[in-house]
Amino acid sequence: MNDVVLQVDGVTKRFSGHTAVKHLSMQVPRGGIFGLLGPNGAGKSTTIRMIMNIILPDEGKINVLGSPSSSRALSSRIGYLPEERGLYPKMRVLDQLAFLAEVKGIARSEAKAKAAAWLERLGLGEWKLKKVQDLSKGMQQKVQFISALIHEPELVILDEPFSGLDPVNSQVMREVVIEMARQGRTVVFSTHIMEHAEQMCDRIVIIARGEKIVDGALSDIKRQFGGNHVIVAFTKNADRAMRVFEDKTLVSKVSDRGASAEVTLAPSADSDTLLATLVKEGVGLSRFELSEASLQSIFIEKVGLEAAVAPAKEMSGE
């Protein structure tokens, strides 16, 4: 099961005036959940559209499911949820889903049965004969989500699947995605919400300004950044703690969260020294915890450093 379902090789896409994606290469292995992360405008959607053969790359090659055919020819094996959501507003929900499954190559009767089952599962059973325009935005998004999964594809590509959903619906969808991955399907999704990626992804790629910055298994990436992170929560004298954190021999980076802080230790320092110093300064501590770096902090660090052109090598070389 070590084969590659999606291979992107040195892909570049230019639009009039700017380069959206620069020499991007990545590999998605079969199975599991792959996160394509990046800030707004990083080129995530452009990359996904090129993978879906909706726009063509100016340079480079994309291979999907190990086949020389385009992903459109393979559409029965691929599920796609575009960033720009769209459904026929005047069509009934069930007909709409049946149609979208049919154009993926599923027989009509089967498509209808599957659509009904999915609607039932996501709590939209009563709405199947309603017109799409009568549904709330969240419900429409669920319908579109179903349309990407209804033909049981082996590769699912979701562009910002959880944006605009309330926490309950977002949770329902995430469970569906995780279940898809458990069944041995490969899920690729893009997001800028790091918590989602952190909870779900096995592998991630972070891109910024069209270029790849981080690529690898989430656990490996975390290990690279891990061990030198401390979460500190204060009961009193937080201002003294902040002075301690200013010592560059101890702390390389602080993200202040008010009553607590996430601290990155300097390469030469260890956590015991930091704890001793804080106690000596009389800082009241309610929490002092060694932790892995959160994906959020990795993301901000990587993308932020990239933007500031600061000593990035020092950190990643750890």
Added chain:
Amino acid sequence: MNKVFAVIRREFIERVRTRAFLIATLLGPLFFIGISVLPALLLRRESVGRRVVIVNTTSGDFGARIEAALAAAKKGTGSEAVAKYKPVRIDAASRGQEVRDSLVHITGLSKQAEGGVDGILIVDESGITTGKLTYLGANVGSPRDMDDLRQVLNPVVITERLRRAGVDPVVAMGAATPLALETRKVSEGQLTNESGGATFALAYGMSFILYIALLLYGTQVMTSVIEEKSNRIMEVLMSSLTPFQLLLGKVVGVGLVSLLQIGIWTTAAKLLRDHQSQIMRAFGASGDAAGFSLPAMSIELLAVFITFFVLGFLLYSAAYAAVGSMCNTVQETQQAQMPIMLFIIFGLMSMFALLNEPNGSLAKALSLVPPLAPFVVPVRYSIAPIPLPSLLLYVATTILGLLAIVWIAARIYRVGILSYGKKASFKDMARWIRAS
């Protein structure tokens, strides 16, 4: 192929299900009933049983003959005939002026008044010599009423003049019968029962059906493309369908809707025509009153018409789809669809040039222009038969043109459907067509 079929079915079912389709389909036959029954109803209401007072100042029996002529004028024929006028004659001798004035004063020429009067006809000696009679009434503004009245009175006045000149009116009137040219169309060496008027109506009808179908449904293809663009559903579709599959499915689906609607309308019109007299009677109008009539259509002509209708519809719809893909809103299409509109209007108008010379060199040249052939060829065929080799040539050139336009349209469409924002210029379009 199944994918194209799914698109065709979606386009067809979603359109047929709309309220707009239902209303348009029902309004068509209502319109036919309207144009066939209304004129008859109006005739019955307005110009039957008018009370006309004849104020006669002539001597002799001229006044009596006028009265008899008015009383004899009938609307309709046979047992359903209704008298047009209810004349009353007053011989006023030299007091015509006073009788007229007092009549106007008493009746007020109002129907509401007791013994209401619709009009007063003054019959005097000078009328016979100068040909001028005076009629007073509320309905003098109706050209139709006045024409009817004139037609009744004219022979009476002429007869009187002839009689006074000592000529036998029967001989003179017989000699003065106007010439009526009866036309019968000769088709493929055979005398048909079609008159010249029916041929024109048929040619006009066919062109008009294509024109209406293009305006109603060709533009629907265009708006449907814009709709898919603005709903952003295009991206989902494009991940599973090729632009050509989507274009083909859309054009065929909408085309079938238009065939269905026109089929319903034509069947309704035919049924109405077959049962015209019953329907008329149901509305209380005379069964023989003049209504509309459908000319008979031969099987060959029907085949030619349907062939070119389908080709024309596909050709123009593909062009409309390309225009739709270039634009982002319906407003933007107003300008962009002008070239298409020009061809359609030119096609419709060319019919009038063809009626005189259906097999002239102009007609032959126009038949070879693919966007015009769907209008030109059926009209030509309805007037005079076209030899089979020429007909096949026209079909072939139209199909070639259709393929060329579909090819260009598909290339514009392929790029256009995914480009948002500013409307594409003709320069952009040329670039899209060249792009591989």
